[in-house]
Amino acid sequence: MKITPLLLAAGLGTRMKSQTPKVLHPLCGRPMLTYALEAVKAVSSEKPVVVIGHGAEAVREYLGESAVCVLQNPPLGTGHAVLQAEFLLRGASDLVLVAYADMPLLRPETLIRLVETQQQNSGPVTILTVVADDPRGFGRVVRGADGSVQAIVEEAAASPEQLSIHELNVGAYCFRSDWLWEALHRIPVSKKGEYYLTDTVELAVQAGLAVQAVVTEDQDEIIGVNTRIHLAEAEAAMRKRINAAHMLAGVTIVNPAATYIQPGVTIGRDTLIWPNTYLEGKTVIGEGCEIGPETVVRDSTIGDHCKVFKSVAESAWLEEEVDIGPFAHLRKGARLCKGVHMGNFGEVKDSTLGPGTKMGHFSYIGNATIGANVNIGAGTITCNYDGVNKNPTEIGEGTFIGSDTMLVAPLKIGKRAKTGAGAVVTKNVPDETLVVGVPARPIKKLSRDE
Numbered sequence: 391m392k393i394t395p396l397l398l399a400a401g402l403g404t405r406m407k408s409q410t411p412k413v414l415h416p417l418c419g420r421p422m423l424t425y426a427l428e429a430v431k432a433v434s435s436e437k438p439v440v441v442i443g444h445g446a447e448a449v450r451e452y453l454g455e456s457a458v459c460v461l462q463n464p465p466l467g468t469g470h471a472v473l474q475a476e477f478l479l480r481g482a483s484d485l486v487l488v489a490y491a492d493m494p495l496l497r498p499e500t501l502i503r504l505v506e507t508q509q510q511n512s513g514p515v516t517i518l519t520v521v522a523d524d525p526r527g528f529g530r531v532v533r534g535a536d537g538s539v540q541a542i543v544e545e546a547a548a549s550p551e552q553l554s555i556h557e558l559n560v561g562a563y564c565f566r567s568d569w570l571w572e573a574l575h576r577i578p579v580s581k582k583g584e585y586y587l588t589d590t591v592e593l594a595v596q597a598g599l600a601v602q603a604v605v606t607e608d609q610d611e612i613i614g615v616n617t618r619i620h621l622a623e624a625e626a627a628m629r630k631r632i633n634a635a636h637m638l639a640g641v642t643i644v645n646p647a648a649t650y651i652q653p654g655v656t657i658g659r660d661t662l663i664w665p666n667t668y669l670e671g672k673t674v675i676g677e678g679c680e681i682g683p684e685t686v687v688r689d690s691t692i693g694d695h696c697k698v699f700k701s702v703a704e705s706a707w708l709e710e711e712v713d714i715g716p717f718a719h720l721r722k723g724a725r726l727c728k729g730v731h732m733g734n735f736g737e738v739k740d741s742t743l744g745p746g747t748k749m750g751h752f753s754y755i756g757n758a759t760i761g762a763n764v765n766i767g768a769g770t771i772t773c774n775y776d777g778v779n780k781n782p783t784e785i786g787e788g789t790f791i792g793s794d795t796m797l798v799a800p801l802k803i804g805k806r807a808k809t810g811a812g813a814v815v816t817k818n819v820p821d822e823t824l825v826v827g828v829p830a831r832p833i834k835k836l837s838r839d840e
Contacts (some may be wrong), residue, residue: 400443411445432498467584513600761787
């Protein structure tokens, strides 16, 4: 049976008071529309159809090849929006799953249940409902004495008796395709001059056809975003959902309400996350780590048994047993090999620190390749930028870089060499050589024991 998802994303979003289309506002670091796409893709392998309107070009550009876009212009209601896809889907699909793109918390498993119910339904439509005390502006689901669905009444048109109904129409539907396209042409126009998709339910009932309902018990699923307040509410609910999944998988999160983990982040078991930590993008964290507090890790890979304390890592790679912070900054291309220690107020960019290397504090390493077991003294700077080019520095294994050393790139320092405190090194240094002064000059060869 061919099932086509149809997402409604044409709303004006006027209450967001933004130049950005509503469905592109970020939620946990990703455009809201992303979540709706992922949810419906779990239901069907067919490419989703997205009805666009306000900000159409921006939405179309974001979607790229991931969906087929159809334009609703002018906006004449939800029924009219669905009708814009008739030329694509009539006769080409058995079932049409309709959902709103501004409801990012709808779970794939809920939509799967909606579709499975319709597959068993002799009638043309199954709707998703929820029983809640807060109506959130949703239409009320009117049932008959036998419990069957009779109608959906929009809140603005509901009588006082209907307003007291607690079963709400969430806004997700699964239609039998052939019936849907015929019914949409029979929807009456409302007093506002719009055509409501909810009126299809009444058309089915009037024809004596069965309308089924799937009831979700997850109150978070029904959060729709129409204002910035709703966006914050959805963000909190999504963070709660993400954090709960990590905790159930064996991660300790000390204060989930103050921990910000974006979808797609992977965390190994027995890792401890302290408060005010932000894990973003394509981040992978190994087992037995300790991250935070007050730490940002973005698009980075952290190996097992690492400690990242009050620091920032961006597009960086930490191997096993690395210890950094507080106030360390790893920038794009930083790679810290096994057992590296990096202390407070250090910065590394586009550089590799070899296994066991120690970089205590107040240093900057850029465009450098540093060997194993190197000691980088406080205040060491790689002077890698000459105003035009970024130049490389190479430091051999076992070398000792004294405090306040300036390494003027391009530069190579050999194995087990030493620089004196305050040295300004402008020329290559051979293996096992001590250099001192400004500019630095060699003063003696070193034995293996020095």
